[in-house]
Amino acid sequence: MNQLYYEKIAKELSITSQQVSDTASMIAEGATVPFIARYRKEVTGSLDEVAITAIRDRLQQLAELDDRRAAVLKSLTERNLLTAELEEKIAAAETMSVLEDIYLPFRPKRRTRATVAREKGLEPLAERIFAQEEMDVALEAAAFISEEKGVATADDALAGARDIIAEWVNENQDARAKMRTLFLEKGIIQSKVLTDKIETGIKYKDYYEWEEPVASAPSHRVLALRRGEREEFLMLRMTPPDQEALTTLEELFVKNSTQAAEQVRLAVHDSYKRLLSLSMETEVRLTTKKRADETAIKIFADNLRQLLLAPPLGQKAVLAIDPGFRTGCKTVCLDRQGKLLAHEAIFPLLSEKAREAAAQAVREFCRKYSIEAIAVGNGTAGRETEAFLKSLNLPQEIPVVMVNESGASIYSASKLARDEFPDEDITVRGAVSIGRRLMDPLAELVKIEPKAIGVGQYQHDVDQDDLQRCLDDMVVSCVNAVGVEVNTASAQLLSYVSGLGPALAENIVKYRDENGPFPARNALKKVKRLGDKAFEQAAGFLRIRESQNPLDASAVHPESYPIVEKMAQDQGCTVRDLMADEARRQKIILTDYITDKVGLPTLKDIMAELAKPGRDPREQFENVVFAEGIEKISDLIVGMKLTGVVTNITAFGAFVDIGVHQDGLVHLSEMADRFVKVPADVVKVNQKVEVTVLAVDSDRKRISLSMKKNPGEKTPVRDKAEQKVPAAGTAGEHKIKPGKPHGPDEKKRGKEPPKPFNNPFADALRRR
DSSP states (O other): OOHHHHHHHHHHHTSOHHHHHHHHHHHHTTOOHHHHHHHOHHHHTSOOHHHHHHHHHHHHHHHHHHHHHHHHHHHHHHTTOOOHHHHHHHHHOOSHHHHHHHHGGGSOOOOOHHHHHHHTTOHHHHHHHHHTOSOOHHHHHHTTOBTTTTBOSHHHHHHHHHHHHHHHHHHOHHHHHHHHHHHHHHOEEEEEEOTTOTTTTGGGGGGTEEEEETTTOOHHHHHHHHHHHHTTSEEEEEEOOHHHHHHHHHHHHOOSSSHHHHHHHHHHHHHIIIIIHHHHHHHHHHHHHHHHHHHHHHHHHHHHHHHHTOOOOOSOOEEEEEOOSTTOEEEEEEOTTOOEEEEEEEOTTTOHHHHHHHHHHHHHHHHHTTOOEEEEESSTTHHHHHHHHHTTOOOTTSOEEEEOOTTHHHHHTSHHHHHHSTTSOHHHHHHHHHHHHHHOHHHHHTTSOGGGSOOSSSTTTSOHHHHHHHHHHHHHHHHHHHOEETTTOOHHHHTTSTTOOHHHHHHHHHHHHHHOSOSSGGGGGGSTTOOHHHHHHHGGGEEOTTOSSGGGGSSOOGGGHHHHHHHHHHTTSOHHHHHHOHHHHHTOOGGGGOOSSOOHHHHHHHHHHHHSTTOOOSOOOOOOOOOTTOOSGGGOOTTOEEEEEEEEEETTEEEEEOSSSSOEEEEGGGSOSSOOSOGGGTOOTTOEEEEEEEEEETTTTEEEEEOSSSTTOOOOOSOGGGGSOOOTTTTOSTTOOOOSOOOSOGGGSSSSOOOOOOOHHHHHHHHO
């Protein structure tokens, strides 16, 4: 990669070009982001995963720019259009937009009005006019009249010349750069309802007449407006004031007040309205979409991280229930390793007789399998099933825990679930997933497509490749941050370990099944196709808790074992003794162990691991108990104070499960008694929160909540529109139900009917 690129990335990330260069070299050699961040701090200068990922992605973007640059040069060379000056400009292009602007005049074109004018021999006239010298343009144009070429009058000749000039204006690099800046900085997003959709597009009612600056439009609103346009309810435009754009172009191209200059001015206006404005609007649409995608994807990824790193209950014998009314509750018993021991359908919500039978079955399960916790899916009949279980007066040491079941049905119908439980019903598989999710959310959720978990907004509207890549990165980061017990982990969990992947993960499980548990990390080298490179990348993230070497259960990398052994030798004890004795560890002088490859960052990490080997970074599990008697929306009363769990965070607020089968929304303006810019600054997914009910709309199943000490009091906001809630459907699928659409002030709504019109932008593109 070009050294100039390293310097460019270094400047963008405020790091040194050497850090970028060294990181790029390791990535090129196949090192993963978690491995580089954890075990190569001396090489990168202690860059974290965020910076390393940014370097990797930026290198990819620049590589794509180089690929396009090469394609452009090849095209120009093949058509004998490449000059030294043009080649220099192309080599200096730093962005894809600039490169395309340079290439635009030379790009193979379809037949245009300018093409037709050139065929009529009008380009010399266009050149004379564009020079804007003093002349009689009518007389000059008369010389180009030709019935044979289809130029009947001088006006026809002038019109053709203006078409050619309009194309020159559209292809001018300076003009496009200025227009691009103007559209992005002073452009206005405007939406109006299409003529025949006033009645049917009611969910977009607040966008029937809406406008705001392109530069400050929040991501969720951009995506909501685009969805409304895609569903053919709204017409959307993104343009700056026409007069400002025309004035800018006139300053570039109109040199004086001659007759020729007037023709140029007319051509400039035509170029803007017919060509340049549409081209720039397309660009700004792509730019705002990309910007909105990045924000939405980041929110999704952050939420996913919080969900994956939710506190685990741990290895407990669990009774798991997938609730249901008519079809019954699918009940399974799992041992401490998550193995299915028994299952049965019980019907506690049908009749008194069925309830008694269900109660007896639950008590027998708890006795027979020494149940230590009960997991209940939070879907349909979840709260009713929870109430039934609590009425049984089971031992207090057996907690009843509501578990978010989003995605469990997708897992239960997957090939993975069929392979694991080929003889079991789909409902049994779902119940098993609910129970295992309580025991270890990370180990179970990696089996589900991240997009199906339902913790984002607009996940179906954003670029799917970018979303998938970001979510995969997040899963990899979480799995490696926690570490994986190699002798119990599923192939799916192992596949996310640094350096492994699906094929090696399957080989590890197969070897384990055939030969028994791995006695030590080094034994992994016996696995088929697991070579030195893969071992180097993966070993530090794999745990073998029953190994004779205690370091195998820690995050200390095998390459650092000799350092720890030397420390123990210097202290006159074994490694195990050193790990157990803090007094001995405090005597160690880290600088004595610095080498050419190992510095203080790694040594500090080693000491932290010796103190808490294999420590789990996740927080302690805490069971959230919902208010008794509040099981459906009709039970809610405005002003009621309840305990809830954050299920999803969006750009406009957080959704909270308060135990009524419908998540309520804590809007951004109700999250604290101070100004809140980003919801994630206040809450995280799975966090326990105390909320107050502000409003309940039973018909539309919408609940407004507040986390303020004084609910309903106004707090400072920077954007009045932010006091409202985005359009329906913006928070994704599954249980999440968003609130009222964003829109202008109430004073501006409802006073007069909207002014609908058809879509001139689409019509103009067709005319082009």
